[in-house]
Amino acid sequence: MLYIGIALGTSACKFLLMDETGDIKNIVSRDYPLSFPKPGWSEQDPAAWVRAVEEGIPALLDGFDVAQVAGIGAGGQMHGLVVLDAEERVIRPAILWNDGRTAEEVDDLNGTVGWERLSAATANIAFAGFTAPKLLWMKKHEPQLFARIAKIMLPKDYINYVLTGVHCTEPSDAAGTLLYDVEHGCWSEEMLRIVGVRAEQMPRLFASYAPVGTVLPEMAERLGIRPDTIVAAGAGDNAAAAVGTGTVGEGACNISIGTSGTIFITSEKFGVDPHNALHAFAHADGNYHLMGVMLSAASCNQWLMDKVLGAEDYAAEQEGIAEERLGRNPVFFLPYLMGERSPINDTDARAAFIGMSLDTERRDLVQALFEGVAFGMRDSLEVARQLGIRIERSKICGGGAKSPLWRKIFANVMNVKLDILASEQGPGMGGAMLAMVACGVYPSVADAAAALVRVVETVEPEPALAARYEERYQKYRLLYPALKAVFPKLH
Structure with missing residues (x-):
């Protein structure tokens, strides 16, 4: 069987096709633009990611038996804020991991709320790239848009949402939001209160290697794959790359x-x-x-x-x-x-x-x-x-x-x-490996890594x-x- 790994990067989306032995059959990539509307700002249109998927996966599978595709897993750029309204429309461009507009919000979280309180609730303190400060920035500077938020998600989770219709995330990406209690594996009620969002706006949590659903029929037809193709929860790019290595x-x-x-x-x-x-x-x-x-x-x-x-x-x-x-x-x-x-x-x-x-x-x-x-x-x-x-x-x-x-x-x-x-194929390979675990090819991520990752040289x-x-x-x-x-x- 074949497995697709998606690496949703900052400037391009890379697609990898691999079998269960680790043999990489094909790799394609689709670029998309970044937007810098003001100094220190960094934004992207989530529709560009969807276009990349709709173009990239058919190109990846060109010449292969699409009936052999069993699973998809994504590793994606972390921390980016994607917000949808009640009609499932993207409210504003995604605010990315390297956006620096939230200095005031970060100072307020670290100073007023305090390092000790943040660390106790989430195991981390506030950084400008994290998701929670971005929500606070929206609340202050775009209150009308903030009030319309029905769903909050991260970049690769938006791809999974488009593929499956499931509002989902997983621990490795959630940990970079400053809204997730890393120690206890759940959304932090205290941080949700501080930011002013509700639990029902947050995505459902799955294990990174768990199946979140199968591809929606209309998306399956568009991509040229079977509608019973399993989609794994995936991982943030660094965790996915770590799995891949x-x-x-x-x-x-x-x-x-x-x-x-x-x-x-x-x-x-x-x-x-x-x-x-x-x-x-x-x-x-x-x-x-x-x-x-x-x-x-x-x-x-x-x-x-x-x-x-x-x-x-x-x-x-x-x-x-x-x-x-x-x-x-x-x-x-x-x-x-x-x-x-x-x-x-x-x-x-x-x-x-x-x-x-x-x-x-x-x-x-x-x-x-x-x-x-x-x-x-x-x-x-x-x-x-x-x-x-x-x-x-x-x-x-x-x-x-x-x-x-x-x-x-x-x-x-x-x-x-x-x-x-x-x-060494980074988050894409890690995503494909997580898909294999989700499909039952390997019993654990550790087993997949032991079977598929090989060292060929050491620099001493x-x-x-x-x-x-x-x-x-x-x-x-x-x-x-x-x-x-x-x-x-x-x-």
Whole structure:
């Protein structure tokens, strides 16, 4: 049988077709636009996601026996606010994960409501990208639209709703709303009261690997699949990517260098970072994870290549960075192009190159950017280490991880072994694996991961280079505290 994995990203939706042995039969992608109506805002029309699905799935299945398609699972961009009225119409464009308009609401939640109260109710504090602050922003700035809300959902859940007619979500995505009680696995009554929404407006909760329903007949006809095709609840993109890399169970780690950057550490026991520098979320395998999130990771490189250097060949820009230059670059880069989440939670922070001189070359900037993203990710790793968590190896995935140079830098900055996978398809592969569990092909997510995920190479840190990067990292750590008071004055 065949299984479809959907990766609902920020700029494109990727579709993957896989059989139960893990053999990937086909991959297609459909792009869609982002909207930035005001500085710091980031929105998207959910209709664009539906169009991508209606175009992408038939293209994915072209030439295949559609009768063999048994299940669909999606991994999607987290935190985005999708709101429908009583007539099932989308009320306004979705406010996305990287939208920064909610600074006042975040300050009010963290300051007035308080970190301790938020953490007790949800295991997390407020961040600008989370869903609850977006609802508070709507309540204040768009009260007439807020009053029309009948259904609240997240981006991939809107796709599931269109496919099945079921208003659903699951723990890994719900955990990023600041409306979900991670420890007890339910919507937080206290947070619903604080935000001013009702329980009946919230989606029904399913396990990530559970079937939520089957495809509606009219959608099945449109997509060219059987109406009895099972749709799994799916997962938030980071949890889905972790499933796809086999990062499940106890003490596993995955580093993702995508548009954003994440470090994802799994646990079979619920636990919270007492300083809330890391997110304490539910995992798609039924357990938990701690996660550090950088808002700009591989997107930093895209910005430098496209907007600054005007470079079309990204790989060519890395060729001049010889191995002897690693750990010796005098230039530093702070990767805060869109503010930052973990571990500093500062919407005012901005990117900066520091340490340039008349000797600075183009390749120094590229290298500094690669190193700065790795240093920024290490900030979150250090929080985990302070909690007593020992990470000696990690999977690595995402577009940035395709660069051998970036992998080498990460291995030595982090001083951990990095496992490269035979097939790294991120949230799409994880979504297809969750669909397999929903269809009964594997009894658990862990069983699916053990059967389907294979490591083909390991990048090991080199003691001398890791020592040089340790020295550079300690200098990097001085930069943000020195500039923190300056950033708000730049706006």
